[in-house]
Amino acid sequence: MRAIVYTAAGGPEVIALREVPTPEPGPGQIRVRVGASALNRADILQRKGAYPAPSGWPTDIPGLEYAGAIEALGTGVTRWRVGEGVMGLVGGGAHAEFVVVGEQEAVPVPPGMIWRDAAAIPEAFFTAYDALSTRARVAGGEGVLIHAAASGVGTAAIQLAKVMGATVTGTSRTKAKLEQLHELGLDAGIDTSKRPFRDQIVLPVHVILDVLGGPAFADNLAVLSPRGRLVLLGFLQGPVAPDANLDVILRKRLEVIGTVMRTRGPEERAALAAEFRDRVLPRFGAHVRTDLPMQSMGTPVRSDPTLKPVVHAIFPMTDARAAHEAMERNEGVGKIVLAW
Amino acid sequence: MRAIVYTAAGGPEVIALREVPTPEPGPGQIRVRVGASALNRADILQRKGAYPAPSGWPTDIPGLEYAGAIEALGTGVTRWRVGEGVMGLVGGGAHAEFVVVGEQEAVPVPPGMIWRDAAAIPEAFFTAYDALSTRARVAGGEGVLIHAAASGVGTAAIQLAKVMGATVTGTSRTKAKLEQLHELGLDAGIDTSKRPFRDQIVLPVHVILDVLGGPAFADNLAVLSPRGRLVLLGFLQGPVAPDANLDVILRKRLEVIGTVMRTRGPEERAALAAEFRDRVLPRFGAHVRTDLPMQSMGTPVRSDPTLKPVVHAIFPMTDARAAHEAMERNEGVGKIVLAW
Numbered sequence: 109m110r111a112i113v114y115t116a117a118g119g120p121e122v123i124a125l126r127e128v129p130t131p132e133p134g135p136g137q138i139r140v141r142v143g144a145s146a147l148n149r150a151d152i153l154q155r156k157g158a159y160p161a162p163s164g165w166p167t168d169i170p171g172l173e174y175a176g177a178i179e180a181l182g183t184g185v186t187r188w189r190v191g192e193g194v195m196g197l198v199g200g201g202a203h204a205e206f207v208v209v210g211e212q213e214a215v216p217v218p219p220g221m222i223w224r225d226a227a228a229i230p231e232a233f234f235t236a237y238d239a240l241s242t243r244a245r246v247a248g249g250e251g252v253l254i255h256a257a258a259s260g261v262g263t264a265a266i267q268l269a270k271v272m273g274a275t276v277t278g279t280s281r282t283k284a285k286l287e288q289l290h291e292l293g294l295d296a297g298i299d300t301s302k303r304p305f306r307d308q309i310v311l312p313v314h315v316i317l318d319v320l321g322g323p324a325f326a327d328n329l330a331v332l333s334p335r336g337r338l339v340l341l342g343f344l345q346g347p348v349a350p351d352a353n354l355d356v357i358l359r360k361r362l363e364v365i366g367t368v369m370r371t372r373g374p375e376e377r378a379a380l381a382a383e384f385r386d387r388v389l390p391r392f393g394a395h396v397r398t399d400l401p402m403q404s405m406g407t408p409v410r411s412d413p414t415l416k417p418v419v420h421a422i423f424p425m426t427d428a429r430a431a432h433e434a435m436e437r438n439e440g441v442g443k444i445v446l447a448w
Numbered sequence: 449m450r451a452i453v454y455t456a457a458g459g460p461e462v463i464a465l466r467e468v469p470t471p472e473p474g475p476g477q478i479r480v481r482v483g484a485s486a487l488n489r490a491d492i493l494q495r496k497g498a499y500p501a502p503s504g505w506p507t508d509i510p511g512l513e514y515a516g517a518i519e520a521l522g523t524g525v526t527r528w529r530v531g532e533g534v535m536g537l538v539g540g541g542a543h544a545e546f547v548v549v550g551e552q553e554a555v556p557v558p559p560g561m562i563w564r565d566a567a568a569i570p571e572a573f574f575t576a577y578d579a580l581s582t583r584a585r586v587a588g589g590e591g592v593l594i595h596a597a598a599s600g601v602g603t604a605a606i607q608l609a610k611v612m613g614a615t616v617t618g619t620s621r622t623k624a625k626l627e628q629l630h631e632l633g634l635d636a637g638i639d640t641s642k643r644p645f646r647d648q649i650v651l652p653v654h655v656i657l658d659v660l661g662g663p664a665f666a667d668n669l670a671v672l673s674p675r676g677r678l679v680l681l682g683f684l685q686g687p688v689a690p691d692a693n694l695d696v697i698l699r700k701r702l703e704v705i706g707t708v709m710r711t712r713g714p715e716e717r718a719a720l721a722a723e724f725r726d727r728v729l730p731r732f733g734a735h736v737r738t739d740l741p742m743q744s745m746g747t748p749v750r751s752d753p754t755l756k757p758v759v760h761a762i763f764p765m766t767d768a769r770a771a772h773e774a775m776e777r778n779e780g781v782g783k784i785v786l787a788w
Contacts, residue, residue, distance in 0.1 A: 358682070
């Protein structure tokens, strides 16, 4: 099969399309012909040599999510049939023509949804759902603050937080992105290009989804309401919090919760997939926007309460370099999809 | 009534015994004649001017816990009768002849237990139970690390963690204290007088009860197993964690949980009391050690699985200064009790 391979650690120039062995499904596994995948910051970090794949996953083929049709079944598979549309998370290897996953780790593609929309769902919505629901236990009437709200996880979290009955504040360094996010349900947009978010909070903050990291730690703790939860999802600004004062954590009885999807084992992956299938998947409408031309900007639309994958741009898998470059320009709202 | 009053912020010399107005129980409240109370670090901090009482509680009378007999009922009280023995937490004012509390915030004194043992229960066992069970969700087979394990909360936490089926590691700067703690159920004692605890861990650590604070933050995160929980209860070494690296929180999917008992409102206090009454109180045996002479060292005894208050020394309330001085010498195992 063909796959994206990182030939070395470095810039987009190390990305190559190579012929590699097609993986065989073992017992309880399925092989999926990848219709589309999407790009994540982790793929960029891995390309730079800063985020090696966890053991058991391809070391040189990136890609953490997929949508496509089941093409072969391992022995003992009972849940699926060949030809069914599935999507899900992997620890790596999804920027390829085929991926092999445990049958319990995949979820069905919502009815009528094409691969390039479905591929924008798993990492963003699994991560946001897990963070908001399982880890932060968001309750109706609470306020959620989402940093880098225009990211894939951010756009998913805005929608999920609204479904949970929360109010949503989102930050971005780009004012134009915030305007688009209001259509997804954002209640208060904070432009951090000129002033710190800490000085612009207008709604209560009970839960924060943070991807900024150490330098934002003190301000995050400062804006949280008593008994608030700070979920750490990434470190865009680095992991070090200079001279962190833990007193506020005790005094306001806060929780700081670290989470990461990639290193989870098959059982945890399966449990999350089962919960996602039951609680989140039914909320994706049967008919979704499918009219995005390749490499175009996606305009999020939100006229009803169904969840929608938010796609910023679509690139052919054969032009993965351009997709990496687009992510590093950091200019869009939502996911960058790679499609065969 | 007579009460301990801090006449100013300062050393033990600011402690005075004064005549003050006896508090009246309002609707739904009970007045308790305090048989005994106990001393907490918070009382010392308050004396030094560093920890003012939360609003709604006496500003100049210390004391966070009590055991004694109900002496008067406010209107509408249905749960109790005059003469019954109760114990519980207050936001302040327990170093006095009487306290007034909401009827739902008190729990019965275990059958046959004298005031001076019962007074050693609330702060230590409520705090340890809340931290281990409610906040850290300790499961059987997990490992718990308890810092300052010879403290009141530490000695309660050792016993409760064992009841929960956990293994227990405890730290102390005094080797002799660790030997006493083995009788309470401690599995591994770590003497931190010569080497950092980080280098002496032999059992897995899924949950930490920490009272050290900022300087221990990095080592605490380092010794936690994946998905571990660090509960912050105090800052004996100060609250600042120099250049905290949050990466380990994300990578190991840790939780940092701040908790404090004193500032909780009546509803939360009542909910915790109800849970404590149902789940913890029945585990205190009906017959407990009552042979401690005033001002003696208590030797913890653990020959059965019942919970036991651990009393280091008992002082007359009229000699509260000596009790403060004893706590500041930091030499005992368990609680320092103040008895009328």
